[in-house]
Amino acid sequence: MSLITVSGLSISHGDHQALSNVDLNIDKGEIVTIVGPNGSGKTTLLRCIIGALRPNAGEVKRAAGLRIGYVPQSLSIDQTLPLRVERFLSLPRRRAPGDIAAALVQAGAAGLADRQMTGLSGGQFQRVLLARALLENPDLLILDEPTTGLDQPGSADLYAQIEQVRRETGAAILMVSHELHVVMSASDRVICLNGHVCCHGTPEIVASAPEYRALFGTGTHGALALYRHEHDHHHDHENCDHDHTHDHEAHTHA
Numbered sequence: 001m002s003l004i005t006v007s008g009l010s011i012s013h014g015d016h017q018a019l020s021n022v023d024l025n026i027d028k029g030e031i032v033t034i035v036g037p038n039g040s041g042k043t044t045l046l047r048c049i050i051g052a053l054r055p056n057a058g059e060v061k062r063a064a065g066l067r068i069g070y071v072p073q074s075l076s077i078d079q080t081l082p083l084r085v086e087r088f089l090s091l092p093r094r095r096a097p098g099d100i101a102a103a104l105v106q107a108g109a110a111g112l113a114d115r116q117m118t119g120l121s122g123g124q125f126q127r128v129l130l131a132r133a134l135l136e137n138p139d140l141l142i143l144d145e146p147t148t149g150l151d152q153p154g155s156a157d158l159y160a161q162i163e164q165v166r167r168e169t170g171a172a173i174l175m176v177s178h179e180l181h182v183v184m185s186a187s188d189r190v191i192c193l194n195g196h197v198c199c200h201g202t203p204e205i206v207a208s209a210p211e212y213r214a215l216f217g218t219g220t221h222g223a224l225a226l227y228r229h230e231h232d233h234h235h236d237h238e239n240c241d242h243d244h245t246h247d248h249e250a251h252t253h254a
């Protein structure tokens with residue numbers, strides 16, 4: 001059985017329909033990446049999966065006893081409050097120093113226990129958040145744009161760390177990423193979201209799907225196309241939408 005099964009999930013924020021009829025499942029030990037333009041509902045979907053938001057329709061089924069570790073997109077720390085990493089990792093639940101040390105090692109942040117949270121670099125901060133999620137001994141690790149604010153080498157290092165975590169712990173990974181080149185190489189499956197599932201499958205299938213190309217283009221890994229997307233889909237294919245009106249070179253199929 002899957003760790004997570006999402007079926008027919010729809011949710012609105014006020015009168016804004018953020019997600020419509022989303023189906024998704026995550027199996028043991030796989031890396032699944034969600035891509036999609038800004039505002040396409042990626043964070044909303046993750047928050048439904050961890051149970052922080054309730055869908056208006058559909059459901060999220062979790063395997064019995066499933067342990068989830070969640071790394072949020074951002075976390076603000078009071079800059080005026082002294083808070084050591086070790087203490088941060090013991091909030092809100094007290095943790096044994098040995099567990100904290102082990103989680104920091106696994107997150108590639110060994111030696112940071114005594115540092116101040118406010119003095120960490122972006123990459124170190126993300127690793128501490130990863131360590132915090134690992135303290136849950138997760139079967140499923142959920143990361144919302146874990147490389148936000150990191151430079152390219154920093155991002156590559158963090159993704160390598162995440163893959164190592166999967167190798168060492170066997171945890172499944174569900175993450176949101178804008179770094180499509182990395183997504184393509186490291187994921188077992190990719191889900192392309194834009195208020196609904198535009199297309200999904202192995203990275204190769206998604207990369208060659210016209211709806212993916214319409215969203216992300218083919219040059220500069222599609223990063224620029226993220227900001228040019230227009231919300232004009234039709235659902236006329238099992239896994240895909242096929243009618244986008246974009247001016248991008250890749251969009252020659254419409």
Ligand SMILES: Nc1ncnc2c1ncn2[C@@H]1O[C@H](COP(=O)(O)OP(=O)(O)OP(=O)(O)O)[C@@H](O)[C@H]1O
Nearest residue numbers: 013014016018036037038039040041042043044045
């Ligand atoms: N609490 C909220 N109240 C009102 N609207 C919201 C709320 N949270 C999200 N939204 C809206 O729902 C839509 C989806 O937001 P969400 O944060 O899930 O997108 P996203 O794909 O994660 O975006 P980004 O890539 O910018 O992080 C957006 O239009 C957003 O403005």
